[in-house]
Amino acid sequence: MPRKKILAVDDSQTILLQERAILGPAFDIVTAKTGEDGVGAALAEPPDLVLMDLEMPGISGLEATRRLRAQASTRTTPIILVTSHSEPESLEGAFVHGCTDYVIKPINEDELLLKVRSYLGE
Protein backbone atom coordinates (compact mmCIF):
# COMPACT_ATOMS: atom_id res chain seq x y z
CA MET A 1 0.00 0.00 0.00
CA PRO A 2 1.48 3.42 -0.93
CA ARG A 3 2.58 5.61 1.96
CA LYS A 4 0.26 8.46 2.74
CA LYS A 5 1.48 12.00 2.24
CA ILE A 6 1.51 14.73 4.87
CA LEU A 7 2.09 18.38 4.09
CA ALA A 8 3.73 20.21 7.01
CA VAL A 9 3.48 24.00 6.86
CA ASP A 10 5.52 26.01 9.37
CA ASP A 11 8.00 28.88 9.19
CA SER A 12 10.14 27.21 11.84
CA GLN A 13 12.70 24.77 10.47
CA THR A 14 12.93 23.28 13.95
CA ILE A 15 9.24 22.42 13.99
CA LEU A 16 9.40 20.98 10.48
CA LEU A 17 12.34 18.81 11.50
CA GLN A 18 10.48 17.66 14.59
CA GLU A 19 7.36 16.78 12.61
CA ARG A 20 9.48 14.92 10.08
CA ALA A 21 11.25 13.01 12.85
CA ILE A 22 7.95 11.94 14.42
CA LEU A 23 6.00 11.14 11.26
CA GLY A 24 8.69 10.45 8.68
CA PRO A 25 9.13 6.76 9.52
CA ALA A 26 5.49 6.07 8.60
CA PHE A 27 4.53 8.77 6.12
CA ASP A 28 5.92 10.79 3.24
CA ILE A 29 6.48 14.34 4.44
CA VAL A 30 6.36 17.43 2.22
CA THR A 31 7.16 20.80 3.80
CA ALA A 32 6.40 24.45 3.12
CA LYS A 33 7.60 27.49 5.08
CA THR A 34 4.83 29.97 4.27
CA GLY A 35 1.07 29.80 4.01
CA GLU A 36 1.19 30.70 0.32
CA ASP A 37 3.67 27.93 -0.44
CA GLY A 38 1.59 25.52 1.60
CA VAL A 39 -1.56 26.30 -0.37
CA GLY A 40 0.37 26.01 -3.63
CA ALA A 41 1.86 22.66 -2.66
CA ALA A 42 -1.48 21.30 -1.49
CA LEU A 43 -3.29 22.31 -4.66
CA ALA A 44 -0.51 21.08 -6.96
CA GLU A 45 -0.49 17.66 -5.36
CA PRO A 46 -3.18 17.21 -2.69
CA PRO A 47 -1.82 15.56 0.47
CA ASP A 48 -3.71 13.12 2.67
CA LEU A 49 -3.35 15.44 5.68
CA VAL A 50 -1.99 18.91 6.45
CA LEU A 51 -0.18 20.15 9.58
CA MET A 52 -0.67 23.91 9.63
CA ASP A 53 1.12 26.54 11.71
CA LEU A 54 -0.92 29.59 12.74
CA GLU A 55 1.48 32.53 12.53
CA MET A 56 3.72 32.70 9.48
CA PRO A 57 5.10 35.41 7.21
CA GLY A 58 2.50 36.38 4.62
CA ILE A 59 -0.90 34.79 5.00
CA SER A 60 -1.73 33.11 8.30
CA GLY A 61 -2.43 29.44 8.78
CA LEU A 62 -6.13 30.24 9.16
CA GLU A 63 -6.21 32.07 5.83
CA ALA A 64 -4.31 29.23 4.19
CA THR A 65 -6.85 26.80 5.66
CA ARG A 66 -9.73 28.91 4.37
CA ARG A 67 -8.22 28.87 0.87
CA LEU A 68 -7.77 25.11 0.97
CA ARG A 69 -11.35 24.61 2.09
CA ALA A 70 -12.53 26.66 -0.88
CA GLN A 71 -10.99 24.19 -3.33
CA ALA A 72 -12.68 20.91 -4.22
CA SER A 73 -9.45 18.91 -4.05
CA THR A 74 -8.72 19.89 -0.42
CA ARG A 75 -12.23 20.56 0.90
CA THR A 76 -12.27 17.51 3.16
CA THR A 77 -8.55 17.00 3.73
CA PRO A 78 -7.82 16.76 7.49
CA ILE A 79 -6.01 19.92 8.59
CA ILE A 80 -4.48 19.90 12.06
CA LEU A 81 -3.47 23.29 13.41
CA VAL A 82 -0.11 23.09 15.21
CA THR A 83 0.24 26.23 17.27
CA SER A 84 1.67 27.82 20.38
CA HIS A 85 -1.44 30.03 20.57
CA SER A 86 -3.52 28.20 23.14
CA GLU A 87 -6.01 30.96 23.92
CA PRO A 88 -9.62 30.01 23.19
CA GLU A 89 -10.14 32.71 20.58
CA SER A 90 -7.39 31.27 18.38
CA LEU A 91 -8.57 27.69 18.73
CA GLU A 92 -12.21 28.58 18.19
CA GLY A 93 -11.16 30.52 15.08
CA ALA A 94 -9.25 27.51 13.84
CA PHE A 95 -12.37 25.36 13.77
CA VAL A 96 -14.45 28.15 12.25
CA HIS A 97 -11.91 28.50 9.42
CA GLY A 98 -12.05 24.80 8.70
CA CYS A 99 -9.35 23.15 10.79
CA THR A 100 -10.12 19.60 11.81
CA ASP A 101 -8.31 19.59 15.12
CA TYR A 102 -5.41 21.24 16.90
CA VAL A 103 -2.13 20.41 18.64
CA ILE A 104 -0.50 22.82 21.06
CA LYS A 105 3.26 23.39 20.86
CA PRO A 106 5.58 22.11 22.22
CA ILE A 107 4.61 19.08 20.20
CA ASN A 108 3.98 15.88 22.12
CA GLU A 109 5.11 12.96 19.99
CA ASP A 110 2.39 10.53 21.09
CA GLU A 111 -0.34 13.08 20.61
CA LEU A 112 0.74 14.10 17.12
CA LEU A 113 1.30 10.56 15.92
CA LEU A 114 -2.01 9.24 17.26
CA LYS A 115 -4.01 12.17 15.93
CA VAL A 116 -2.44 11.87 12.49
CA ARG A 117 -3.01 8.12 12.38
CA SER A 118 -6.60 8.54 13.50
CA TYR A 119 -7.43 11.19 10.92
CA LEU A 120 -5.82 9.09 8.22
CA GLY A 121 -8.09 6.20 9.20
CA GLU A 122 -5.26 3.99 10.43
Added chain:
Amino acid sequence: MSLEALPELDPSDLQEEGEKDGDEPLARARHHFRGFDRNGVPVVYLLPGELVAVGGDSQRTLTTILGSCVSVCLWDRRGRGGGMNHYLLPRRGPDTPRSGRYGDAAVSLLVSKVLALGADRRDLRAKIFGGAHVLASVPVGGRTLGNENVQVAVAALRDEGVQVVSEDVGGTRGRKLAFNTVDGTALVWRL
Protein backbone atom coordinates in the same frame (compact mmCIF):
# COMPACT_ATOMS: atom_id res chain seq x y z
CA MET B 1 -18.19 42.06 39.76
CA SER B 2 -15.18 43.71 38.16
CA LEU B 3 -11.90 42.24 37.08
CA GLU B 4 -10.27 44.05 39.99
CA ALA B 5 -12.54 42.12 42.33
CA LEU B 6 -11.23 38.80 41.07
CA PRO B 7 -11.28 36.39 43.97
CA GLU B 8 -8.16 34.41 44.70
CA LEU B 9 -8.47 30.98 43.20
CA ASP B 10 -7.68 28.15 45.51
CA PRO B 11 -4.47 26.34 44.52
CA SER B 12 -6.44 23.15 44.16
CA ASP B 13 -8.51 24.76 41.43
CA LEU B 14 -5.99 23.88 38.80
CA GLN B 15 -3.68 21.07 39.51
CA GLU B 16 -2.17 18.16 37.72
CA GLU B 17 -0.94 14.88 39.02
CA GLY B 18 2.53 15.16 40.47
CA GLU B 19 2.41 18.88 41.16
CA LYS B 20 3.06 20.25 44.61
CA ASP B 21 0.28 22.03 46.42
CA GLY B 22 0.67 25.76 46.19
CA ASP B 23 2.71 27.86 43.83
CA GLU B 24 2.53 26.74 40.25
CA PRO B 25 -1.17 25.82 40.02
CA LEU B 26 -2.18 29.16 41.49
CA ALA B 27 -0.04 31.02 39.00
CA ARG B 28 -1.52 29.08 36.17
CA ALA B 29 -5.06 29.51 37.48
CA ARG B 30 -4.61 33.26 37.21
CA HIS B 31 -3.30 32.82 33.70
CA HIS B 32 -6.41 30.88 32.74
CA PHE B 33 -8.87 33.29 34.32
CA ARG B 34 -11.17 34.54 31.55
CA GLY B 35 -13.42 37.05 33.30
CA PHE B 36 -16.93 36.40 34.54
CA ASP B 37 -19.99 34.89 32.95
CA ARG B 38 -23.35 36.67 32.83
CA ASN B 39 -24.13 35.44 36.34
CA GLY B 40 -20.91 36.81 37.78
CA VAL B 41 -19.28 33.39 38.07
CA PRO B 42 -15.50 33.35 37.44
CA VAL B 43 -14.65 31.69 34.13
CA VAL B 44 -11.59 29.45 33.96
CA TYR B 45 -10.22 28.14 30.66
CA LEU B 46 -8.71 24.66 30.45
CA LEU B 47 -5.94 23.68 28.08
CA PRO B 48 -5.51 20.14 26.81
CA GLY B 49 -4.16 17.90 29.56
CA GLU B 50 -5.45 20.02 32.42
CA LEU B 51 -8.15 19.42 34.97
CA VAL B 52 -9.90 21.67 37.45
CA ALA B 53 -11.74 20.64 40.60
CA VAL B 54 -13.41 23.07 43.01
CA GLY B 55 -15.41 22.83 46.21
CA GLY B 56 -19.03 23.83 46.47
CA ASP B 57 -18.15 27.27 47.80
CA SER B 58 -15.90 28.07 44.81
CA GLN B 59 -18.32 28.02 41.91
CA ARG B 60 -16.65 28.27 38.50
CA THR B 61 -17.67 28.22 34.86
CA LEU B 62 -15.11 26.00 33.16
CA THR B 63 -14.53 26.37 29.43
CA THR B 64 -12.46 24.61 26.82
CA ILE B 65 -12.19 23.92 23.09
CA LEU B 66 -12.51 20.31 21.96
CA GLY B 67 -11.70 18.48 18.75
CA SER B 68 -10.98 14.79 19.10
CA CYS B 69 -10.22 15.42 22.79
CA VAL B 70 -12.82 14.68 25.47
CA SER B 71 -13.95 16.55 28.58
CA VAL B 72 -15.72 14.85 31.44
CA CYS B 73 -17.77 17.29 33.52
CA LEU B 74 -18.50 16.23 37.06
CA TRP B 75 -20.60 17.79 39.79
CA ASP B 76 -22.26 16.94 43.07
CA ARG B 77 -26.00 17.37 42.61
CA ARG B 78 -26.21 18.77 46.15
CA GLY B 79 -23.70 21.49 45.28
CA ARG B 80 -20.68 20.13 47.14
CA GLY B 81 -18.18 20.48 44.33
CA GLY B 82 -17.44 19.81 40.72
CA GLY B 83 -14.83 19.91 38.03
CA MET B 84 -13.80 19.14 34.51
CA ASN B 85 -10.90 17.58 32.66
CA HIS B 86 -9.69 17.82 29.07
CA TYR B 87 -7.69 14.83 27.93
CA LEU B 88 -6.10 14.19 24.57
CA LEU B 89 -5.49 10.48 24.34
CA PRO B 90 -7.37 7.44 25.65
CA ARG B 91 -4.57 5.70 27.50
CA ARG B 92 -0.93 6.11 28.36
CA GLY B 93 1.92 3.86 27.35
CA PRO B 94 3.54 1.44 29.81
CA ASP B 95 6.30 3.88 30.78
CA THR B 96 4.22 7.04 30.72
CA PRO B 97 3.37 8.63 34.10
CA ARG B 98 -0.24 9.25 35.05
CA SER B 99 -1.37 12.66 33.92
CA GLY B 100 -4.40 14.61 32.83
CA ARG B 101 -3.37 14.08 29.22
CA TYR B 102 -4.67 10.49 29.22
CA GLY B 103 -8.26 9.40 29.75
CA ASP B 104 -7.29 6.32 31.73
CA ALA B 105 -5.90 8.65 34.40
CA ALA B 106 -7.74 11.95 33.87
CA VAL B 107 -11.20 10.63 34.79
CA SER B 108 -10.20 8.92 38.03
CA LEU B 109 -8.02 11.92 38.96
CA LEU B 110 -10.99 14.21 38.50
CA VAL B 111 -13.29 11.99 40.53
CA SER B 112 -10.80 11.73 43.40
CA LYS B 113 -10.17 15.48 43.47
CA VAL B 114 -13.88 16.35 43.51
CA LEU B 115 -14.49 13.82 46.28
CA ALA B 116 -11.54 15.22 48.27
CA LEU B 117 -13.13 18.67 48.08
CA GLY B 118 -16.31 17.48 49.75
CA ALA B 119 -18.49 15.86 47.10
CA ASP B 120 -20.33 12.63 47.84
CA ARG B 121 -19.83 9.83 45.32
CA ARG B 122 -23.53 8.88 45.49
CA ASP B 123 -24.47 12.38 44.39
CA LEU B 124 -21.91 12.74 41.63
CA ARG B 125 -23.23 13.13 38.09
CA ALA B 126 -21.28 13.32 34.86
CA LYS B 127 -21.58 14.69 31.35
CA ILE B 128 -19.25 13.76 28.48
CA PHE B 129 -18.32 16.02 25.55
CA GLY B 130 -16.02 15.91 22.54
CA GLY B 131 -14.51 13.03 20.59
CA ALA B 132 -15.11 14.49 17.14
CA HIS B 133 -13.70 13.02 13.97
CA VAL B 134 -13.60 14.51 10.53
CA LEU B 135 -13.75 11.46 8.32
CA ALA B 136 -17.29 10.93 7.16
CA SER B 137 -16.24 7.50 5.86
CA VAL B 138 -15.65 6.16 9.36
CA PRO B 139 -18.65 4.05 10.33
CA VAL B 140 -20.70 5.04 13.35
CA GLY B 141 -19.02 3.53 16.39
CA GLY B 142 -15.88 2.86 14.36
CA ARG B 143 -12.42 2.98 15.83
CA THR B 144 -11.17 6.55 15.84
CA LEU B 145 -9.21 8.54 18.36
CA GLY B 146 -12.34 10.48 19.24
CA ASN B 147 -14.41 7.33 19.74
CA GLU B 148 -11.72 5.73 21.86
CA ASN B 149 -11.49 8.84 24.01
CA VAL B 150 -15.24 8.68 24.61
CA GLN B 151 -15.23 4.96 25.36
CA VAL B 152 -12.52 5.44 27.98
CA ALA B 153 -14.66 8.06 29.72
CA VAL B 154 -17.73 5.82 29.74
CA ALA B 155 -15.76 2.86 31.11
CA ALA B 156 -13.91 4.90 33.74
CA LEU B 157 -17.10 6.54 35.03
CA ARG B 158 -18.79 3.13 35.20
CA ASP B 159 -15.83 1.80 37.21
CA GLU B 160 -16.07 4.80 39.53
CA GLY B 161 -19.79 4.27 39.98
CA VAL B 162 -20.67 7.71 38.62
CA GLN B 163 -23.88 8.11 36.67
CA VAL B 164 -23.60 9.72 33.22
CA VAL B 165 -26.67 11.88 32.66
CA SER B 166 -25.89 13.21 29.19
CA GLU B 167 -23.31 13.33 26.46
CA ASP B 168 -22.65 15.22 23.27
CA VAL B 169 -19.91 13.29 21.52
CA GLY B 170 -18.64 12.34 18.08
CA GLY B 171 -19.61 14.12 14.92
CA THR B 172 -17.30 15.98 12.59
CA ARG B 173 -17.09 19.40 14.22
CA GLY B 174 -15.16 20.89 17.10
CA ARG B 175 -16.91 22.12 20.22
CA LYS B 176 -16.68 25.02 22.61
CA LEU B 177 -17.85 23.98 26.07
CA ALA B 178 -18.86 25.95 29.16
CA PHE B 179 -19.72 24.04 32.36
CA ASN B 180 -20.97 25.29 35.73
CA THR B 181 -19.44 23.34 38.61
CA VAL B 182 -22.33 23.81 41.02
CA ASP B 183 -25.53 23.25 39.05
CA GLY B 184 -24.02 21.07 36.32
CA THR B 185 -25.37 23.10 33.42
CA ALA B 186 -23.33 22.83 30.25
CA LEU B 187 -23.45 24.90 27.08
CA VAL B 188 -21.98 23.54 23.86
CA TRP B 189 -21.30 25.46 20.68
CA ARG B 190 -20.55 23.47 17.52
CA LEU B 191 -17.65 25.18 15.76
